[in-house]
Amino acid sequence: MSADDQKRRAGEAAALHVEPGMVVGLGTGSTAAWFVKALAARDLAGLRCVPTSEATADLARELGLTLSTLEDTPRIDLTVDGADEIGPGLALIKGGGAALLREKLVWEASSRCIVIADAAKVVPVLGAFPLPIEVVAFGHKTTGNRIADVLIDHDISQPARLRQAERGVVRTDGGNVIYDARCLAIHDPARLADDLKLITGVVEHGLFLDLADEAIVGTDDNGVERLLP
Numbered sequence: 529m530s531a532d533d534q535k536r537r538a539g540e541a542a543a544l545h546v547e548p549g550m551v552v553g554l555g556t557g558s559t560a561a562w563f564v565k566a567l568a569a570r571d572l573a574g575l576r577c578v579p580t581s582e583a584t585a586d587l588a589r590e591l592g593l594t595l596s597t598l599e600d601t602p603r604i605d606l607t608v609d610g611a612d613e614i615g616p617g618l619a620l621i622k623g624g625g626a627a628l629l630r631e632k633l634v635w636e637a638s639s640r641c642i643v644i645a646d647a648a649k650v651v652p653v654l655g656a657f658p659l660p661i662e663v664v665a666f667g668h669k670t671t672g673n674r675i676a677d678v679l680i681d682h683d684i685s686q687p688a689r690l691r692q693a694e695r696g697v698v699r700t701d702g703g704n705v706i707y708d709a710r711c712l713a714i715h716d717p718a719r720l721a722d723d724l725k726l727i728t729g730v731v732e733h734g735l736f737l738d739l740a741d742e743a744i745v746g747t748d749d750n751g752v753e754r755l756l757p
């Protein structure tokens with residue numbers, strides 16, 4: 529079974545947790561897109577959805593879902609979103625799709641969060657996937673140097689790299705840039721999260737700790753596995 533099939537199954541299983549009248553946070557990425565499609569197909573009455581990116585907003589709108597914002601619906605019943613890595617205790621790395629800031633704002637406003645993924649995302653230690661760090665564009669190289677100092681303090685020798693795409697430096701929906709830190713293994717995610725947040729110019733990082741209530745992971749045998757923290 530392909531990773532995309534596993535993502536689809538996870539997204540479809542998560543959509544069954546949504547009830548009519550709920551306010552639902554919509555994640556970003558290919559797995560979250562499967563959830564959005566499955567949710568739209570359920571055609572639930574009174575549903576309002578808060579998207580975590582312009583890309584997800586476009587998809588949800590196309591599929592006829594009713595959109596809202598954190599300003600209009602500050603209490604979200606359930607958020608469903610993908611992840612780049614799922615570690616012990618459902619500690620996550622997110623932000624591969626550059627939406628980490630809006631994602632974290634929506635997750636933190638949610639009563640319940642379900643992370644959905646293909647099986648390869650479940651890892652024994654976080655860090656093989658480069659950790660995204662969102663940085664204010666103004667003076668970002670200086671901020672990048674400060675990030676490198678913090679990484680060294682965490683035994684991570686490679687400086688974080690400014691994310692580039694074919695068309696140049698990647699900008700987030702909020703106009704910021706992303707530095708990706710090749711950590712290889714993050715031994716103390718909570719301390720790293722705290723240290724990164726202390727750097728002026730760092731807007732957010734992709735460590736999502738103590739936020740996921742449940743993971744739904746697509747498995748090879750056509751099913752899904754439920755993981756708890």
Ligand SMILES: O=C(CO)[C@H](O)[C@H](O)COP(=O)(O)O
Nearest residue numbers: 557558559610623624625627
């Ligand atoms: O954090 C994210 C976007 O910022 C995504 O959820 C993460 O990158 C996983 O993406 P995909 O479902 O495409 O594998």
